[in-house]
Amino acid sequence: MKKTLFIVQASAIAAIYAxxxxxxxxxxxxxxxxxxxxxxxxxxxFTPAAIPGLFVGCIIANMFGGNGMIDIVFGSLASLIAAYLSYKASRKWIVPLPPVIINGIIIGFILNYLYQLPLLISMVWVAIGQLIACYGLGYPLLLTLEKYKDKIFVKKN
Incomplete structure (x- = not known):
């Protein structure tokens, strides 16, 4: 039952992300x-199922992004690393931080490589976009979901 719930949650997260x-x-x-x-x-x-869910969702989304295999592979790996680090975060306010940092760096490198955009500027722009998404939208979502976590998610181990 727990394994099935994990797969369902991961699949739903992947689908919603994509x-x-x-x-x-x-x-x-x-x-x-x-x-x-x-x-x-x-x-x-809230759930470790989000780690593979975000990874798979990002793979699917990046397949539609037009940046080819480098983005599909390395952009999605950035999401996997960030999701794992968010899972390990010890405090609520830190949870959105790994995607900001990891994606800022890795996606910045990808954009630099693919489009010869300035590396530092690319990293900063990606990080700013991540700040808006992860803290501007994600953190309020975290606070809202926290009220219902026992009804929605399997508890962390």
């Missing part, structure tokens, strides 16, 4: 991006 990213595509891709779906990066605070 749909939100693709639906808001003009905002989701490029040097200046605010992925609305990145608000979901707070979900590892």
């Amino acid at each position: 749909i939100l990213t693709i639906l808001f595509a003009p905002l989701s891709y490029g040097q200046i991006q605010v992925r609305i779906s990145e608000a979901l990066t707070i979900l590892p605070f």
